[in-house]
Amino acid sequence: MRSYTDEGIVIKRHNFGEADKIITLYTKSLGKITLMARGVRKLISKRAGSLDLFNQIKFHAVSGRGEMDTLTEVCLLTNYSAWKKHLGRVNIAYQLCELVDKLTADRQSHPEIYSILSLFLSQISSLGADWELKIENCKLKILTELGYWHEDKKHMGNLDDLIESLSERPLHAHKILIRLR
Known part of the structure; x- marks a missing residue:
């Protein structure tokens, strides 16, 4: 064993x-x-x-x-207990975890993805008014690291639609956040 x-x-x-x-x-x-x-x-x-x-x-x-x-x-x-009491912040974390889950293959090592996810989870409690921009930037970093995006390319349109087409499965977390607003 x-x-x-x-x-x-x-x-x-x-x-x-x-x-x-x-x-x-x-x-x-x-x-x-x-x-x-x-x-x-x-x-x-x-x-x-x-x-x-x-x-x-x-x-x-x-x-x-x-x-x-x-x-x-x-x-x-x-355990990130500082922000787990706030539903909006939990949803932000869930969006990123859902993205990583849907776009990564099992047992394919990407240490940089782990670092990006870990860093962002530690910063969720300090997100300010520009939180949507920071989420988009984090998603783009993950997409770039996985090879789905080039860092020099500008993003146009809805990033979640791109992620859904890449994974060929619908995303659920961002829809929950829209209902909470």
């Missing part, structure tokens, strides 16, 4: 069975990975709080016989 340790940001999660969750992380060295977190939905689970969306964690995982690796240890690095 192969095991590994890395840092990652929780970009997606959903329930599986009665006590488990499937967690999608964007990691520093492996890129996007999906792990089975066994028993984290139980009331006595010590790992459950560390696996909230947008948390930055250090983790240990084991490769199993199945398709999905199993999460064995979790250490919370940052």
Whole structure:
């Protein structure tokens, strides 16, 4: 059995069975990975709080016989509790995590994407009136790093439409923010 340790940001999660969750992380060295977190939905689970969306964690995982690796240890690095109480700021974070999830392939390492995502999540609490411009710039940085955009090219039109056409799947987070206004 192969095991590994890395840092990652929780970009997606959903329930599986009665006590488990499937967690999608964007990691520093492996890129996007999906792990089975066994028993984290139980009331006595010590790992459950560390696996909230947008948390930055250090983790240990084991490769199993199945398709999905199993999460064995979790250490919370940052939980961004300062802005998680504000629905608008949570939606901003969700937009970026959704973008990273839809446009990156599993186990394709892009350390710069991890750095961009980590830096932006740490700056969400200090976003001012120009927050929409900062989100667009962050999305363009991610698209540029993934090779979908050239940094010298000017952006015209709706960036979310471009992202939807690239991923061939609809985005949901930006629509929620529009309803909140």
